[in-house]
Amino acid sequence: MDMNYYGAKELASSFRTVRKNTIIIAEEIGEQHYGFRPAAGSRCVAETLFHIAVTPRAAHQIHGVEHLADLAKFNFWEFFSSRLEMEKQPHSKEHLVALLGEEGERFAGWLDTLTDEFLAERVATPPLGTEKSRFEMLLSPKEHEMHHRAQLMVIERILGITPHITRQLKARMEAMQKAKAGA
Numbered sequence: 407m408d409m410n411y412y413g414a415k416e417l418a419s420s421f422r423t424v425r426k427n428t429i430i431i432a433e434e435i436g437e438q439h440y441g442f443r444p445a446a447g448s449r450c451v452a453e454t455l456f457h458i459a460v461t462p463r464a465a466h467q468i469h470g471v472e473h474l475a476d477l478a479k480f481n482f483w484e485f486f487s488s489r490l491e492m493e494k495q496p497h498s499k500e501h502l503v504a505l506l507g508e509e510g511e512r513f514a515g516w517l518d519t520l521t522d523e524f525l526a527e528r529v530a531t532p533p534l535g536t537e538k539s540r541f542e543m544l545l546s547p548k549e550h551e552m553h554h555r556a557q558l559m560v561i562e563r564i565l566g567i568t569p570h571i572t573r574q575l576k577a578r579m580e581a582m583q584k585a586k587a588g589a
Contacts, residue, residue, distance in 0.1 A: 413525065414518060414522075415518060417517050417520075417544060417545070417548075418515070418517035418518040421510070421513065421514045421517060421547065421548050422510065422511075424551050425510035425511075427555065427571065428455075428458055428510075428555050428558070429503060429510075431555060431558050431559065431570070432499070432502055432503050433503055434569075434570065435561070435562060435565065436499075436565075437498065439451055439561075439565055440452040440455075440497075440499055440502075442561060442565065444557075449493075451558065451561060452496070452502060453493050454557060454558060455497075455558075456492065456493045456505070457489075458506065458550075458554050458555070459502065459506045459509045459510070460489050460509060461547060461551070462509065462510075462513040462551075463489075463509070463513075464482075464485055465544055465546065467480075468480055468529075469529075469540050469543065469544065470516055474529065475528070475530065476529065476530040476532070477530060477532060513547065517544065520540075525539065525540050525541035526539055526541065527539065528540075559571070
C-alpha cells in the first residue's frame, strides 16, 4: 500500500499559512515605508510584496495551464518581463494586501484540486539535464515566498518592528516558562 502523507491538500494548506504570514507583515509595515529599499539595487517593500503576490502565477501557468513536461518549452522571459514592469509601478498598501490575498487563495485553491498522479508526473528541467516531480516543483512558490518574507522580516527589524512570528515565539516561550515555574 502506497501511503503519501503530504499531498495536494497539505501543499495548499502550507501555502495558505505562508501567505497568511506574508499578509500580516504587509499589514504591519506602514505604507510610508513601502518605498524603503534596504540597499541600492534591491527591491523596495512594495516591489517585494508585488513580486511575492504574482510569482505563483508562473507555476500555475507551467503546470496548470500549459501542463508542460519540459521547462525548455516555457518562455520565462516573456512571462516575467511584463510582471517585472508592473512590479516597478506604484502600488498602494491596500492594493498589495488585497493582491496577496486574492492571488494566494487563487493559487492555493488550484493546489487543492490536484491529484497524487498529477503531482507525481515528471518534468524535465534543462539545462541541468534532470527532471523533478510536479510536487517538488510546486513546493517552489512557497519556498520562494519564504525567502522573500525573510527579507521583509529583516526590513521590519530595520524599521523598528518586531516581526509577528518573533512576538508569537516569545509569548510561547514565556508561557512555557510560567507553566514550568508553576509546576
